[in-house]
Amino acid sequence: MMSDLDFAADHFALFGLPRSQQLDSAALDLRFRQLQTEVHPDRHVQAGDAGQRLSMQWASRVNEAYQTLKNPLRRALYLLQLTGHDPQVENNTAMPADFLFRQMELRESVAEARRDGDEGVLEAARLQLVQEIAAVHRRLIELMDGEHEYVAASGLVRQLMFQEKLLGEIDDALEVVAS
Amino acid sequence: MALLQIVEPGETTAPHQHRLAVGIDLGTTNSLVATVRSGMSVVLNDVQGHSLLPSVVRYLADGRVEIGRTAEKHRSLDPKNTIVSVKRLMGRGRGDIAHGETLPHDFVDGEGMVRIRTIAGIKSPVEVSAEILKVLRQRAEAALGGELIGAVITVPAYFDDAQRQATKDAARLAGLNVLRLLNEPTAAAIAYGLDNASEGVFAVFDLGGGTFDISILRLSKGIFEVLATGGDSALGGDDFDHRVFCWIIEQAGLRPLSPHDARLLQAHAREAKEYLSSHGEAPITIKLGSGEYVDLLLTTDSFTEITRTLVQKTLTATKKALRDAGLTVGDIRGVVMVGGSTRMPQIQQAVAELFGQEPLNNLDPDKVVALGAAMQANLLAGNRAAGDDWLLLDVIPLSLGLETMGGLVEKVIPRNSTLPIARAQEFTTFKDGQTALAIHIVQGERELVADCRSLGRFELRGIPPLVAGAARIRVTFQVDADGLLSVTAREQSTGCEAHIEVKPSYGLSDDEIAVMLKESFTHAGDDAFRRALREAQVEAQRLLEATRSALEDSSTLLSPAERETIDRAIVKLEAVMLGDDRRAIDAAMQALGAATEDFAARRMNQSVQRALAGKTIDQISP
Numbered sequence: 001m002m003s004d005l006d007f008a009a010d011h012f013a014l015f016g017l018p019r020s021q022q023l024d025s026a027a028l029d030l031r032f033r034q035l036q037t038e039v040h041p042d043r044h045v046q047a048g049d050a051g052q053r054l055s056m057q058w059a060s061r062v063n064e065a066y067q068t069l070k071n072p073l074r075r076a077l078y079l080l081q082l083t084g085h086d087p088q089v090e091n092n093t094a095m096p097a098d099f100l101f102r103q104m105e106l107r108e109s110v111a112e113a114r115r116d117g118d119e120g121v122l123e124a125a126r127l128q129l130v131q132e133i134a135a136v137h138r139r140l141i142e143l144m145d146g147e148h149e150y151v152a153a154s155g156l157v158r159q160l161m162f163q164e165k166l167l168g169e170i171d172d173a174l175e176v177v178a179s
Numbered sequence: 180m181a182l183l184q185i186v187e188p189g190e191t192t193a194p195h196q197h198r199l200a201v202g203i204d205l206g207t208t209n210s211l212v213a214t215v216r217s218g219m220s221v222v223l224n225d226v227q228g229h230s231l232l233p234s235v236v237r238y239l240a241d242g243r244v245e246i247g248r249t250a251e252k253h254r255s256l257d258p259k260n261t262i263v264s265v266k267r268l269m270g271r272g273r274g275d276i277a278h279g280e281t282l283p284h285d286f287v288d289g290e291g292m293v294r295i296r297t298i299a300g301i302k303s304p305v306e307v308s309a310e311i312l313k314v315l316r317q318r319a320e321a322a323l324g325g326e327l328i329g330a331v332i333t334v335p336a337y338f339d340d341a342q343r344q345a346t347k348d349a350a351r352l353a354g355l356n357v358l359r360l361l362n363e364p365t366a367a368a369i370a371y372g373l374d375n376a377s378e379g380v381f382a383v384f385d386l387g388g389g390t391f392d393i394s395i396l397r398l399s400k401g402i403f404e405v406l407a408t409g410g411d412s413a414l415g416g417d418d419f420d421h422r423v424f425c426w427i428i429e430q431a432g433l434r435p436l437s438p439h440d441a442r443l444l445q446a447h448a449r450e451a452k453e454y455l456s457s458h459g460e461a462p463i464t465i466k467l468g469s470g471e472y473v474d475l476l477l478t479t480d481s482f483t484e485i486t487r488t489l490v491q492k493t494l495t496a497t498k499k500a501l502r503d504a505g506l507t508v509g510d511i512r513g514v515v516m517v518g519g520s521t522r523m524p525q526i527q528q529a530v531a532e533l534f535g536q537e538p539l540n541n542l543d544p545d546k547v548v549a550l551g552a553a554m555q556a557n558l559l560a561g562n563r564a565a566g567d568d569w570l571l572l573d574v575i576p577l578s579l580g581l582e583t584m585g586g587l588v589e590k591v592i593p594r595n596s597t598l599p600i601a602r603a604q605e606f607t608t609f610k611d612g613q614t615a616l617a618i619h620i621v622q623g624e625r626e627l628v629a630d631c632r633s634l635g636r637f638e639l640r641g642i643p644p645l646v647a648g649a650a651r652i653r654v655t656f657q658v659d660a661d662g663l664l665s666v667t668a669r670e671q672s673t674g675c676e677a678h679i680e681v682k683p684s685y686g687l688s689d690d691e692i693a694v695m696l697k698e699s700f701t702h703a704g705d706d707a708f709r710r711a712l713r714e715a716q717v718e719a720q721r722l723l724e725a726t727r728s729a730l731e732d733s734s735t736l737l738s739p740a741e742r743e744t745i746d747r748a749i750v751k752l753e754a755v756m757l758g759d760d761r762r763a764i765d766a767a768m769q770a771l772g773a774a775t776e777d778f779a780a781r782r783m784n785q786s787v788q789r790a791l792a793g794k795t796i797d798q799i800s801p
Binding site: 007014016031033034035036037038039040041042043045046047048049050051054055056057058059060061063064066067171174175178179 | 772784791
């Protein structure tokens with residue numbers, strides 16, 4: 001099994017982790033450090049140009065895999081791709097009405113707080129959104145690992161992209177308000 | 180008594196092979212050089228015993244250059260030709276320079292970067308910085324008694340690609356082989372972390388003369404992992420001086436000022452600021468050129484008041500870095516203070532309030548960056564000793580992207596991505612029969628191209644004429660461990676590949692650097708040819724050692740025929756490396772590199788598998 005592992009292995013295999021949305025993040029962190037300890041260019045300083053290039057490619061590969069697996073949204077997208085399911089992020093914009101309504105509400109309150117320079121409201125909105133996102137993460141694990149409901153999971157992934165974008169907007173607003 | 184050293188395979192630590200390498204803190208106000216001696220990181224002093232070299236360069240009419248203390252002494256006599264805080268100009272256009280109007284220099288627009296007109300001609304900030312680096316190189320070579328194999332140069336974590344590239348160019352111009360550009364707060368974390376054997380998440384708050392950085396790092400089992408970094412590459416002690424300067428003008432009702440009086444006021448402003456670090460109030464008495472006196476008293480309260488927005492800026496950036504790391508102040512185990520400007524009491528107080536704990540000041544804030552850089556230089560030079568088993572994982576401070584339709588930015592690599600990193604993005608043509616595509620690379624966080632920094636443009640030609648949207652152009656960004664970018668573009672719909680590699684150089688081409696190098700060597704009486712040859716010989720020696728130890732380690736990965744090819748390349752390199760034909764040495768090194776390419780790839784796979792196997796054992800053992 002080990003001998004299958006090479007540069008082209010998938011991210012889960014590279015980190016020796018099971019292919020699932022549920023993830024042992026301590027194991028991921030540990031494995032990331034172990035792999036970088038082997039492949040990072042600083043560990044191959046004497047290897048000459050070709051060796052340095054190889055090590056940079058490997059280290060980039062490990063970093064990319066780590067970032068993909070660490071982030072639940074990116075992990076879900078990657079897992080859907082691996083299992084041959086198209087999450088339709090480009091062409092499917094249908095969202096449940098209550099979700100859209102909630103998003104609009106949050107967006108408006110963020111825009112207002114940004115106008116008024118109200119840091120407290122923004123911090124509160126951020127905290128709430130972070131909690132909502134965490135709940136979606138938990139539901140995604142159920143849908144993908146337990147129920148194998150990939151279509152429903154894809155819908156949730158599209159919602160998550162919405163929510164993460166809003167989180168970015170809140171962070172921007174916080175920055176504008178603070179300065 | 181002679182001690183025997185046990186060397187693990189792959190390590191070369193015989194004492195006589197110790198490779199001379201230094202860490203250089205190229206600061207806005209002062210610069211330093213440090214090295215590791217007998218396992219200890221130490222700052223190297225000049226012959227008078229000074230460790231700090233003022234980052235001041237004065238050009239004289241006869242072509243001579245004064246650097247450091249001498250230049251500083253003549254600064255108010257000859258402000259036009261005496262360049263201070265040149266770090267603020269690195270990789271910067273004329274419009275980017277804060278308070279440019281208060282500087283006494285004649286600025287000239289230059290391609291990619293501003294230039295300064297001096298009595299000795301027009302100088303680029305890269306050349307000015309190279310003068311400072313040359314002094315430090317000479318200081319180190321004199322102290323260590325030999326030529327340096329290379330240097331780690333520190334840069335503010337928040338420096339963008341243009342500023343990093345300019346710093347690297349300056350080092351090359353000074354005859355230094357750059358082992359690595361290292362972020363200043365990360366260097367400080369190394370010095371602090373290795374000194375205290377710390378574990379946990381730390382913040383490094385680095386306020387220097389002209390730059391501010393905040394970095395959040397996780398220290399765990401010898402790995403320094405930067406989680407997020409932020410800051411302002413144009414905010415530092417100079418800005419606090421400037422606030423005091425403006426306060427003096429306002430209080431005394433002065434205006435306009437002669438260049439001489441302006442210099443005088445600036446010097447007094449800085450003195451008053453420094454005095455307030457240990458006193459409650461600072462008297463300011465200045466005799467102007469006109470014979471008039473300015474007599475003022477600056478209290479700590481007024482100083483805090485006039486600099487409040489500057490302090491606020493540092494706190495805003497700190498909060499943002501924490502958010503980026505997904506952490507809150509409660510997660511931070513300690514806050515390491517770096518940079519001379521953290522001596523200001525209102526900074527100490529503001530940081531203590533934000534984090535709810537007293538900041539750590541137990542390392543000299545002026546020296547800690549150079550000390551950490553020296554430790555990294557020692558490692559990268561190949562002097563890894565048993566126990567030196569640490570690794571640094573740093574991040575890119577600002578997002579990298581491409582211009583898309585409508586002047587919008589498409590982010591390709593987000594800020595705070597761990598280095599090195601490669602990312603590809605696919606694009607297509609928007610017109611039927613389009614055969615070329617303009618690619619514009621930008622750096623920054625804003626959505627509009629106009630609000631980001633332009634790093635470079637290039638054109639991909641030779642795209643086969645197809646209907647709009649049919650061509651597939653893959654643009655790959657690769658950022659190396661120095662944080663420097665290279666971009667490749669490939670058209671791949673038809674299998675016909677166009678390929679281009681771009682390294683933005685911001686005004687100084689490789690040819691320009693070569694010419695400047697040659698000139699500087701002629702001036703210094705050094706022999707550029709001998710130096711280049713020696714460098715090639717040292718490189719060849721390193722490659723041979725590494726190859727031999729790899730062969731010893733994992734010869735089973737090779738077939739007899741492959742082994743023979745490699746052995747032949749080794750013999751060939753050994754034959755030419757002692758001669759004086761540098762080209763032949765380079766060619767033989769390349770041949771050996773090519774012969775061992777597959778072998779190296781197999782070895783890498785093997786070590787990755789070893790890492791996996793290692794973990795299984797960890798998990799089994801209780």
